[in-house]
Each structure stands twice: as C-alpha cells, then as structure tokens.
Amino acid sequence: MIKIIVDCFGGDRCPEAPIEGALAALAKTPDLHVILSGDKNVIGKHLEGREYDASRLEIMHAPEVIGCDEKPTDVVRLKRNSSMMKGIIELRDNDDVAALVSVGSTGALVTGALVRLGRIPGVIRPAFCPILPCMDGSVVGICDSGANVEVTSAHLRQFAIMASLYMENVYGVQKPRVALLNVGKEAEKGDEMRREAYSLLGETECVNFVGNMESRDLLSGSYDVVVADGFSGNVLVKTTEGTAIELLKKLKKDIYSRFVYKMGALLMKRMFMEEKEFMNYQNYGGSVLLGTSKVVVKGHGSSNATAVEKCIEQAYRMQISGLSSKIETEISKYDHYED
Amino acid sequence: MIKIIVDCFGGDRCPEAPIEGALAALAKTPDLHVILSGDKNVIGKHLEGREYDASRLEIMHAPEVIGCDEKPTDVVRLKRNSSMMKGIIELRDNDDVAALVSVGSTGALVTGALVRLGRIPGVIRPAFCPILPCMDGSVVGICDSGANVEVTSAHLRQFAIMASLYMENVYGVQKPRVALLNVGKEAEKGDEMRREAYSLLGETECVNFVGNMESRDLLSGSYDVVVADGFSGNVLVKTTEGTAIELLKKLKKDIYSRFVYKMGALLMKRMFMEEKEFMNYQNYGGSVLLGTSKVVVKGHGSSNATAVEKCIEQAYRMQISGLSSKIETEISKYDHYED
Numbered sequence: 030m031i032k033i034i035v036d037c038f039g040g041d042r043c044p045e046a047p048i049e050g051a052l053a054a055l056a057k058t059p060d061l062h063v064i065l066s067g068d069k070n071v072i073g074k075h076l077e078g079r080e081y082d083a084s085r086l087e088i089m090h091a092p093e094v095i096g097c098d099e100k101p102t103d104v105v106r107l108k109r110n111s112s113m114m115k116g117i118i119e120l121r122d123n124d125d126v127a128a129l130v131s132v133g134s135t136g137a138l139v140t141g142a143l144v145r146l147g148r149i150p151g152v153i154r155p156a157f158c159p160i161l162p163c164m165d166g167s168v169v170g171i172c173d174s175g176a177n178v179e180v181t182s183a184h185l186r187q188f189a190i191m192a193s194l195y196m197e198n199v200y201g202v203q204k205p206r207v208a209l210l211n212v213g214k215e216a217e218k219g220d221e222m223r224r225e226a227y228s229l230l231g232e233t234e235c236v237n238f239v240g241n242m243e244s245r246d247l248l249s250g251s252y253d254v255v256v257a258d259g260f261s262g263n264v265l266v267k268t269t270e271g272t273a274i275e276l277l278k279k280l281k282k283d284i285y286s287r288f289v290y291k292m293g294a295l296l297m298k299r300m301f302m303e304e305k306e307f308m309n310y311q312n313y314g315g316s317v318l319l320g321t322s323k324v325v326v327k328g329h330g331s332s333n334a335t336a337v338e339k340c341i342e343q344a345y346r347m348q349i350s351g352l353s354s355k356i357e358t359e360i361s362k363y364d365h366y367e368d
Numbered sequence: 369m370i371k372i373i374v375d376c377f378g379g380d381r382c383p384e385a386p387i388e389g390a391l392a393a394l395a396k397t398p399d400l401h402v403i404l405s406g407d408k409n410v411i412g413k414h415l416e417g418r419e420y421d422a423s424r425l426e427i428m429h430a431p432e433v434i435g436c437d438e439k440p441t442d443v444v445r446l447k448r449n450s451s452m453m454k455g456i457i458e459l460r461d462n463d464d465v466a467a468l469v470s471v472g473s474t475g476a477l478v479t480g481a482l483v484r485l486g487r488i489p490g491v492i493r494p495a496f497c498p499i500l501p502c503m504d505g506s507v508v509g510i511c512d513s514g515a516n517v518e519v520t521s522a523h524l525r526q527f528a529i530m531a532s533l534y535m536e537n538v539y540g541v542q543k544p545r546v547a548l549l550n551v552g553k554e555a556e557k558g559d560e561m562r563r564e565a566y567s568l569l570g571e572t573e574c575v576n577f578v579g580n581m582e583s584r585d586l587l588s589g590s591y592d593v594v595v596a597d598g599f600s601g602n603v604l605v606k607t608t609e610g611t612a613i614e615l616l617k618k619l620k621k622d623i624y625s626r627f628v629y630k631m632g633a634l635l636m637k638r639m640f641m642e643e644k645e646f647m648n649y650q651n652y653g654g655s656v657l658l659g660t661s662k663v664v665v666k667g668h669g670s671s672n673a674t675a676v677e678k679c680i681e682q683a684y685r686m687q688i689s690g691l692s693s694k695i696e697t698e699i700s701k702y703d704h705y706e707d
Binding site for chain 1: 503514517518549551558559562582583584585586587588598599600602603604606607608609610611612613614615617618619622623626628629631632633634635636639642643646647
C-alpha cells in the first residue's frame with residue numbers, strides 16, 4: 030500500500046479540488062491510501078454521502094490556515110498545525126507515508142520540505158522539475174524552475190542526473206536527451222558557470238548530454254530534459270505558459286469579432302477544444318521537487334480535481350519506481366561539495 | 369538629411385532583403401539617405417533597372433565576407449572590409465552618418481559596436497532592446513535581451529533609463545511602465561542583485577517603476593518596458609517567439625488533419641492571416657542596441673525586405689528624436705561606476 034498525504038487547504042479551489050482529486054485517484058489505484066490533511070470538520074462534510082473505500086482514506090486534522098501574505102519561513106516556524114506543515118512533518122516522521130501532494134504556497138512548501146524533510150544523501154540542492162507538452166506529443170522536464178535562483182555548475186550537474194532519472198523512471202523515456210538552457214548553441218555561450226556546466230555535463234556518464242538549447246526550441250520535441258538555474262528556468266516555464274494562454278485568449282476574442290469566423294470556429298469546435306486541452310498545463314501533473322528525502326509534488330495553485338489527481342498519480346509513480354534510491358546511487362558516483 | 373548605413377551582406381536573405389528594404393524606406397522618407405555597404409558589383413547588379421532617388425543612395429564597397437562560424441572578436445579584428453565592420457568604422461569616423469542597420473551576426477555586431485563605436489558618456493554597458501507585440505495591441509520593450517549575460521543592479525538601472533526613453537521617444541509611450549523581470553511579484557523575490565535593483569529602480573525619478581513582473585504576464589499589456597539581465601531577458605524573448613511559432617505550426621497541422629476543419633479554416637482564412645501577421649516578429653522592427661555612441665539596429669537574421677525597412681525606420685526615428693543626448697542627460701544624474 031502506498032500512502033500519500035494530500036494537503037486539502039491550499040490553492041484557489043480548496044478544499045474541493047484536492048478532495049475530489051484524491052477520491053478519483055483512490056478509485057483508480059487499488060494499492061493507494063490517501064491521508065487528507067486539513068480541518069476534519071470541513072473535509073468530513075465534503076465526504077458526506079460520497080462512496081469510496083474508507084479503509085484506504087483517512088483524515089489528519091490540521092485546523093490552522095496559512096494566509097496569502099505569510100512569509101514561508103514564518104509558516105514553517107509558526108504554522109505547524111496547518112494542512113501543509115502538518116503534512117510535511119507527518120511525511121518526515123511516519124515511515125509508512127511515501128509522499129505529499131500540495132497545491133498551496135510554493136515558497137512555504139519548498140522551505141518546509143528543505144527544513145523539515147532534508148535531502149537525499151549527496152544531493153546539494155533539491156530542485157523543481159515541471160513538465161511541459163511538446164508539439165510532437167512528447168513532454169519535456171525543466172529542472173530547476175524556481176527552487177534555487179542562484180546555482181553553481183555542480184548543482185546543474187545534479188539537476189541533470191535527477192531529472193534524467195525522473196523522466197526515465199516516471200515517464201518511461203529511454204536515455205533522456207538532456208540540454209543546458211543557454212543563449213546560444215555553441216559550447217562557449219553564456220557565463221563562466223554555464224561553460225563549466227557544459228563540460229561537467231559532457232563528462233557525466235549517466236547523463237545523455239546533447240549540448241546547449243536556445244529557449245526558442247523548448248517545445249520542438251528535441252529534448253527530454255532542460256537543465257537551468259532556477260531563475261531562468263522559471264522564466265522559461267512561465268513564459269511558455271503565459272504565451273500559450275494569451276494567444277488562445279486572443280484567438281477566442283478574434284473569433285467573436287465576426288459572424289463568419291464564428292461559423293468557421295463552429296466547424297472547428299472539437300479541434301479548438303482539443304487544442305485547449307493540449308495546452309492546459311494542468312493535464313500534465315505538477316512540478317515535482319527532486320532531491321528531497323521523500324516525494325513532494327507541487328500542483329498549480331489553480332489546479333482542479335483532475336490536476337490534483339494527476340499530481341497524486343505522479344507521486345505514486347515516483348514512489349513505486351524507487352526514484353529516490355536511484356538518485357542516491359547515481360549522485361554518489363560524482364564528487365560534490367556541500368553547500 | 370539623415371544618413372543610415374545598411375549592411376547588405378548579413379542574414380538569410382542577403383543581399384535582396386537589405387537592398388529592397390533600403391529602397392522601400394528611401395521611397396517613403398524624403399530626408400533619408402542610405403549607404404549600402406557590401407560588394408559594389410553585386411549591389412550594383414541588384415539596383416539595375418530599379419527606380420530610386422540616386423542622389424540619396426550610395427554604395428560603400430566592402431567586399432569581404434563573414435563566415436558563419438567566425439568568432440566575433442576575429443571578425444572585428446580581421447574583417448575590416450566586411451560590409452558590417454566597414455559600416456561600423458564609417459559610422460564612427462563620419463560625423464554625417466547617423467546609424468547602422470544590420471541583420472548579420474549578433475555577436476559580431478555587438479562586439480564591433482562596443483569595440484569600435486564606444487558608448488554614450490556615462491553608460492556602463494550598452495544593451496539590446498527588442499520589441500514584442502502584446503495582446504491588447506500595445507508593444508513592450510525588453511532590455512537587456514542578450515548583450516550582457518552578467519549584470520549588476522547599476523546596469524539594470526541604466527537599462528531601465530535607456531529603454532524608458534526609447535519607448536517614450538520612438539514609440540510615443542507616455543511615462544512608460546517599467547517592470548523588473550523576476551520569479552515573483554513581491555519585492556523580496558529573486559537574488560540579492562534583483563532586490564538591490566528593485567530599490568534602485570524605485571528611487572530613480574525618471575523611471576516609472578511599477579515593480580516586479582512574472583514572465584507569465586509579459587504579453588498582458590500591463591508593461592511598456594521589462595528590465596532583465598541579458599541571459600533571462602534572452603530566454604524571455606526567445607521563449608515567447610518559440611511558443612508562438614510552435615503553436616501556430618500545430619494549429620496548421622491540426623487543421624489539415626480533417627476535412628471539416630479545413631472548411632472551417634477557409635471561413636476564417638482572413639483571421640488566421642491577420643493572426644500570423646500579428647505574431648510575425650518581423651513586423652515590429654529590430655532589436656536596437658541602446659547606449660552606443662551612435663545608433664545601431666539589429667534585425668532578425670531571417671528578416672525580409674519589410675523587416676529591414678522597419679529597422680531603417682526605427683534607426684531614423686531614434687536619430688531624429690535625439691535619443692542619445694537624452695540618454696546622456698538622464699544617465700548623468702545618477703552615480704555610476706565604470707566597468
């Protein structure tokens with residue numbers, strides 16, 4: 030039985046989305062056990078009259094609420110009875126529990142996970158790895174995308190190792206093609222740190238390094254993993270999402286501007302709906318935190334039930350694939366210095 | 369008369385696109401004089417039989433060709449008779465010449481401009497400022513986007529001043545709203561350098577600083593200038609372009625997948641063509657280099673004649689607006705340290 034904690038009080042649609050997502054995952058996966066973290070009265074009310082396997086669902090009472098403007102460090106220190114922090118502490122202390130899924134504050138989750146959970150032995154810095162859909166139907170993982178705004182080439186090498194293993198073990202990608210985000214393809218592009226990373230990655234046997242990637246080519250399907258510092262990785266991911274959203278909004282607005290366009294769009298309705306689903310980043314699961322001692326998956330704040338369900342699936346697959354111990358084994362083969 | 373040199377031997381469609389772009393600009397702007405830089409025989413052949421005001425067009429013979437793989441520093445040192453380098457040297461030495469437009473190698477152009485032209489007094493680092501179209505019909509300038517991969521907060525402040533003046537004087541934007549590219553909106557986001565820049569920008573009177581911008585919001589129309597280090601600014605611009613291109617490609621492919629979609633698309637043909645034009649970054653001119661002692665505009669390597677024409681227009685407007693001396697005046701009001 031794989032036990033996963035679902036933080037029910039974070040994100041724009043809480044607690045409905047986390048609870049419904051958990052119930053959906055529970056129905057699909059026979060050896061999944063979920064622990065719903067949050068106010069037991071509110072959760073209990075939502076579960077009333079619903080059918081589910083009660084032997085595989087429990088509620089962990091965590092009545093404190095995290096405010097929007099609270100500093101991550103304050104949350105970690107002061108809000109130990111919030112659904113997120115209690116979840117993290119339970120994850121740390123209970124050997125039976127495998128993972129935590131949350132759609133709450135990213136800052137609080139990262140800080141809490143780093144401070145309370147600790148890292149896989151050898152990992153210098155855990156990093157976020159969200160997934161984006163490529164135009165050829167494949168997906169690409171971007172690591173890091175926000176957990177570390179300042180990094181060294183040694184960090185980047187570890188991100189490459191962890192994200193490679195993740196894509197291989199959770200998405201079934203054979204020998205993932207790993208690229209370094211840079212301002213040009215040539216080896217000498219970028220700053221000193223990037224040039225160092227370029228050689229380090231080339232020397233790392235378990236990484237199938239294919240060179241620098243220009244951000245223009247992210248969705249081309251030519252790469253399975255893109256390694257970046259958290260700052261530019263964050264820009265890469267959010268710009269892609271933002272551009273796709275703005276373009277679809279514009280298309281919609283323009284369609285409504287003339288009758289003949291509306292007629293045309295009617296014929297293409299199914300295509301546009303498929304396009305929208307394809308571009309809907311919620312369908313691709315959350316951003317996993319790679320390198321923490323236990324599995325943590327962060328869903329988008331606006332996640333609906335399906336998105337939360339995907340995050341739970343991701344956490345489940347990370348756990349059954351034994352990703353953490355594989356990361357530990359590979360990382361141990363390379364020199365690293367502690368932070 | 370405003371004299372502008374057009375480098376005719378760079379880019380994917382040379383020399384046709386630069387020459388045709390120059391002729392189009394010449395026909396539209398009565399007080400424009402163009403100097404076509406490149407092999408006089410090839411240029412002469414292209415001009416044969418064409419009608420234009422010969423008193424406002426001259427050819428500067430520069431027979432050397434720059435290879436694709438040549439290092440920028442080698443080009444600057446060794447290829448003084450190439451169309452680009454001769455153009456830069458002529459721009460420096462001839463007081464009558466106002467600007468250079470090139471669609472050739474970015475690296476060679478930046479290096480050449482920095483080494484040979486020098487900077488506006490007070491400017492620490494010249495920076496690129498391309499323009500992207502926002503979904504509400506406005507445009508946004510991103511500075512820097514690749515000339516400086518490593519920067520300080522003092523550099524970022526200068527980028528903000530220069531890009532503000534550029535948007536105001538060349539695009540007529542009143543009190544341009546300036547944002548700092550960051551991983552979140554809150555003042556404390558990002559690294560130390562970003563936090564320093566946040567306070568510096570807030571204290572800079574001639575800059576209408578509106579705070580941090582998340583890359584997701586670039587095309588929202590809420591900002592007129594985005595200030596960034598050259599690395600993440602480059603990621604921001606190229607990811608936007610790449611995502612738009614990939615999405616349009618996917619739409620096109622999907623339309624051809626079913627007959628009924630093709631019918632629908634037929635009704636929407638005009639809309640799709642307008643969409644494509646809207647998204648065509650060539651329509652928005654080149655990436656200007658702000659802070660060099662004379663005006664330099666870099667067009668996209670794939671520029672067609674219209675794109676080159678837009679670049680020439682941009683250079684013309686930069687010159688007649690007296691942008692350089694306005695930059696010098698504003699920059700002089702703030703402490704700065706030389707690089």
